[in-house]
Amino acid sequence: MQTTISNESITFIMTDASLQEKILEGLNEYQQANLTFHVVHTHEEIRSCLELQQKEAKKYSSQQSKYIWVIDERDQKLAKDILSFGQASIIAKESSCLIKSMDQAIKHYPCLDLPFQKDILETVYRNNKPKKIEDLTLSLASYKEFNQTEKDIIYYLLQGKTAEQIAEQTYNSVHTINNNIVKIKRKLKVKSKIEIITHFVKQKRA
Structure with a gap:
C-alpha cells in the first residue's frame, strides 16, 4: 500500500x-x-x-x-x-x-x-567541549520538560555517542532512541542532533 x-x-x-x-x-x-x-x-x-x-x-x-x-x-x-x-x-x-x-x-x-555520525558529532563536541562533562549532566535536572529517558539520551549525545551506541548503553532499540531524539528536538525547537549538543554547550557557557 x-x-x-x-x-x-x-x-x-x-x-x-x-x-x-x-x-x-x-x-x-x-x-x-x-x-x-x-x-x-x-x-x-x-x-x-x-x-x-x-x-x-x-x-x-x-x-x-x-x-x-x-x-x-x-x-x-x-x-x-x-x-x-x-x-x-x-x-x-x-x-x-x-x-x-x-x-x-x-x-x-x-x-x-x-x-x-561519529566524526561530525565528535568535531562539534570537541570544538565546544566544556571543562567538565559532569557539570553538564547535573544541569539537566532543571529541565523539567524532559523525562529521565530523554535526559539519558541527551547525556550520551553530549559524549558524542551515536543512536546505535545509545541504544546499546540504555538497552533500548535504535527505533526507540530515534523517536526520543525527535521528541527532544521538538521540545528544544531545533532540527538536528548537532543543534541539541550545541544548545546545551551554549547553556553551559552562558
Missing part, C-alpha cells in the same frame, strides 16, 4: 548516477511525492547544489522539502559542508541496507547515516 504524501518535495543528490534506479524501485511508498534527482561529480556541481538547497529551503518554507545526499562514506568533509549550508539527510552510498537507510533518512529527517 502506497503512502500519500501531499506537498512533499524530496530531492536526492548523488555522486553515483546508477543509484537512481535502485532508489526508485525501493522507495515505492514515496512515489506520490515530488521526487527530484541530481547527480554531481565536480566541486563546482556540488557547490551549486548546496547553494540551490539553501535557496529552495526558503522557497519551500511553507511545504515539506527534504534533501537526501548519497555520498561516499570516506567524504567526511563533504558531509560537514552539506550540514553547514542547511539541514539535510546524508546517507553512505556503500550502505548494505541502502533502501532502509533512505527510508530512515526521510522519516527521521534530517538524519546522518552511521558512517558520518
Whole structure:
C-alpha cells in the first residue's frame, strides 16, 4: 500500500548516477511525492547544489522539502559542508541496507547515516567541549520538560555517542532512541542532533 504524501518535495543528490534506479524501485511508498534527482561529480556541481538547497529551503518554507545526499562514506568533509549550508539527510552510498537507510533518512529527517555520525558529532563536541562533562549532566535536572529517558539520551549525545551506541548503553532499540531524539528536538525547537549538543554547550557557557 502506497503512502500519500501531499506537498512533499524530496530531492536526492548523488555522486553515483546508477543509484537512481535502485532508489526508485525501493522507495515505492514515496512515489506520490515530488521526487527530484541530481547527480554531481565536480566541486563546482556540488557547490551549486548546496547553494540551490539553501535557496529552495526558503522557497519551500511553507511545504515539506527534504534533501537526501548519497555520498561516499570516506567524504567526511563533504558531509560537514552539506550540514553547514542547511539541514539535510546524508546517507553512505556503500550502505548494505541502502533502501532502509533512505527510508530512515526521510522519516527521521534530517538524519546522518552511521558512517558520518561519529566524526561530525565528535568535531562539534570537541570544538565546544566544556571543562567538565559532569557539570553538564547535573544541569539537566532543571529541565523539567524532559523525562529521565530523554535526559539519558541527551547525556550520551553530549559524549558524542551515536543512536546505535545509545541504544546499546540504555538497552533500548535504535527505533526507540530515534523517536526520543525527535521528541527532544521538538521540545528544544531545533532540527538536528548537532543543534541539541550545541544548545546545551551554549547553556553551559552562558
